[in-house]
Amino acid sequence: MTYLSHLKCRECSRVYPVSATAACEGCWAPLEAVYDYDRLRADLPREAIAQRPPTMWRYRELLPLSSDPSVGANTGFTPLVPAPRLARALGAREVYLKNDAVNFPTLSFKDRVVAVALSKAREFGFDTVGCSSTGNLANAVAAQAARGGFKAFLFVPADLESEKIIGTEIYGATLVRINGNYDQVNRLCSEIAQKYSWGIVNVNLRSYYSEGSKTFGYEVAEQLGWRLPQNIVVPMAGGSLITKIHKAFRELEQLGWVEAQATKFFGAQATGCCPITTAAKRGSPEIEPQKPHTIVKSLAIGNPADGYYAVKTMLGSGGTGEDASDADVVEGIRLLAETEGIFAETAGGVTVAVTRKLIEQGRLNPDESIVLAITGNGLKTIGAVSGVVPSSDAIRPKLAEFEEHYLGLAPAAA
Numbered sequence: 001m002t003y004l005s006h007l008k009c010r011e012c013s014r015v016y017p018v019s020a021t022a023a024c025e026g027c028w029a030p031l032e033a034v035y036d037y038d039r040l041r042a043d044l045p046r047e048a049i050a051q052r053p054p055t056m057w058r059y060r061e062l063l064p065l066s067s068d069p070s071v072g073a074n075t076g077f078t079p080l081v082p083a084p085r086l087a088r089a090l091g092a093r094e095v096y097l098k099n100d101a102v103n104f105p106t107l108s109f110k111d112r113v114v115a116v117a118l119s120k121a122r123e124f125g126f127d128t129v130g131c132s133s134t135g136n137l138a139n140a141v142a143a144q145a146a147r148g149g150f151k152a153f154l155f156v157p158a159d160l161e162s163e164k165i166i167g168t169e170i171y172g173a174t175l176v177r178i179n180g181n182y183d184q185v186n187r188l189c190s191e192i193a194q195k196y197s198w199g200i201v202n203v204n205l206r207s208y209y210s211e212g213s214k215t216f217g218y219e220v221a222e223q224l225g226w227r228l229p230q231n232i233v234v235p236m237a238g239g240s241l242i243t244k245i246h247k248a249f250r251e252l253e254q255l256g257w258v259e260a261q262a263t264k265f266f267g268a269q270a271t272g273c274c275p276i277t278t279a280a281k282r283g284s285p286e287i288e289p290q291k292p293h294t295i296v297k298s299l300a301i302g303n304p305a306d307g308y309y310a311v312k313t314m315l316g317s318g319g320t321g322e323d324a325s326d327a328d329v330v331e332g333i334r335l336l337a338e339t340e341g342i343f344a345e346t347a348g349g350v351t352v353a354v355t356r357k358l359i360e361q362g363r364l365n366p367d368e369s370i371v372l373a374i375t376g377n378g379l380k381t382i383g384a385v386s387g388v389v390p391s392s393d394a395i396r397p398k399l400a401e402f403e404e405h406y407l408g409l410a411p412a413a414a
C-alpha cells in the first residue's frame with residue numbers, strides 16, 4: 001500500500017533506495033522522499049480522507065511508511081481556529097491559528113515528525129533511537145520511544161529550559177546535556193549515527209522525519225475547506241517545517257485536491273538567532289552561520305540544515321523573512337494569549353511578533369487570508385514570561401478583603 005517510490009538527492013537528482021541514509025554520498029545534499037503521485041491520484045479520492053479518524057495518519061498515503069504506523073497513532077489534526085480578536089489587534093481581516101501547542105502527546109509540532117521517524121525506525125529494525133534537539137524534539141522522541149519500547153538517547157545544549165529537560169527525562173530516556181550550542185550537539189550526533197546502528201531521527205532518518213511536517217500543511221488546507229491560504233507565517237529553526245508545508249501545498253495541487261493558489265511563505269526567527277531571515281533579506285539563499293543568543297531556544301540553530309531551501313521557498317513564493325527581538329517575542333506571546341486564549345511558547349511569540357512587523361511594514365497584505373503556525377506550548381517556556389505577568393499578594397479568605405484589593409472598595413469599618 002506504500003506510494004513511496006525512492007529517495008532522491010535534492011541537488012544532483014541521484015536516486016537512492018529506501019534506506020537509513022543521512023545525505024547524498026556525492027554532494028551531501030538532503031535526500032527527498034519521492035512518491036508515485038499518478039497512482040495515488042487514481043487510487044485515492046479526496047472524499048476518502050474525510051471518513052478517516054482525525055489524526056495525521058488520514059494522509060498516510062502521502063507519508064513514507066511501508067506499513068501501518070507503530071507509534072504516534074493519535075498525533076496531529078490539531079485545531080485550525082479563526083482569530084478575529086488577534087486579527088483586529090493586527091489590523092488584519094482574516095487570520096487563522098494552526099494550533100500545534102495542543103498536539104499529542106508532547107504539545108509541539110515535533111510530535112508529527114517523530115511519529116513518522118520512529119515508525120520508520122521500527123520498519124528498519126532499529127531498537128535504539130535518538131536525536132539532537134533544541135528541546136521539543138527531545139520531548140517528542142523520549143515520549144514516543146517510551147510508548148514504542150525503544151531505547152532513546154537525546155542530545156541537547158546544556159542551557160535548555162528546565163521544562164524541556166524534565167519533560168524529556170520523565171520518560172526514562174537518557175538525556176545527554178552538552179556544553180555547547182545546537183550546532184556542536186548536532187555534529188556529535190552525526191558522528192554517533194556513523195558509528196552506531198541507531199536511528200537518529202534528524203540524521204539518518206531525516207528524509208522520513210521531515211516528511212511528517214507535511215501533515216501540518218495538509219491539515220491547514222483541509223480545515224480551510226480544501227483551500228490554500230494566501231499567506232502563511234512559519235517559525236524557523238533548521239528551516240525544515242516551512243519547506244515541507246510548501247511541499248504539502250504543491251502535492252495537494254498536483255493531486256487536484258485544491259485549486260492552485262500562490263501562497264506567500266513568510267519565515268520568522270528571533271533577532272538573537274536569525275541566519276535564515278538575514279539571508280532572505282539579503283535576497284540570497286547562502287546562509288552565514290550565527291552564534292545564538294536569545295530566549296527563543298527552540299529556534300536557536302545558528303547553522304540551519306535546511307536554511308538554503310527555506311530562503312528559496314520564501315523568496316520563490318513572493319514572501320520574505322523577518323525577525324523579532326526578545327522583548328517583542330514576549331509581547332507576542334501575551335497578545336496571543338490575551339486576544340485568543342492560546343498560550344504559545346517563545347516560537348509562537350516570534351510568529352505573532354513577526355506577523356505584526358510585516359503588516360506594519362506593508363510587506364504582508366492585511367486584506368488577505370493569513371495562517372499563523374503556532375508550533376509549541378507556553379507551559380514549556382514559563383521562564384520567558386514569568387517576569388511580565390503581575391505577581392499578586394495573597395489575601396485572607398474574606399469578602400471585604402477581596403473587595404478592597406480587587407474592586408477598589410473602601411475597607412469595611414471594623
Ligand SMILES: *Cc1c(COP(=O)(O)O)cnc(C)c1O
Pocket residue numbers: 108109110136137235236237238239240241242298299345347375376
Ligand atoms: C523545531 C521547532 C520549529 C522549527 O522547526 P524547523 O523545521 O527546524 O524549522 C518551530 N517551532 C517549534 C516550537 C519547534 O520546536
Ligand SMILES: [Zn+2]
Pocket residue numbers: 009010011012013014024025026027028029
Ligand atoms: Zn547529490
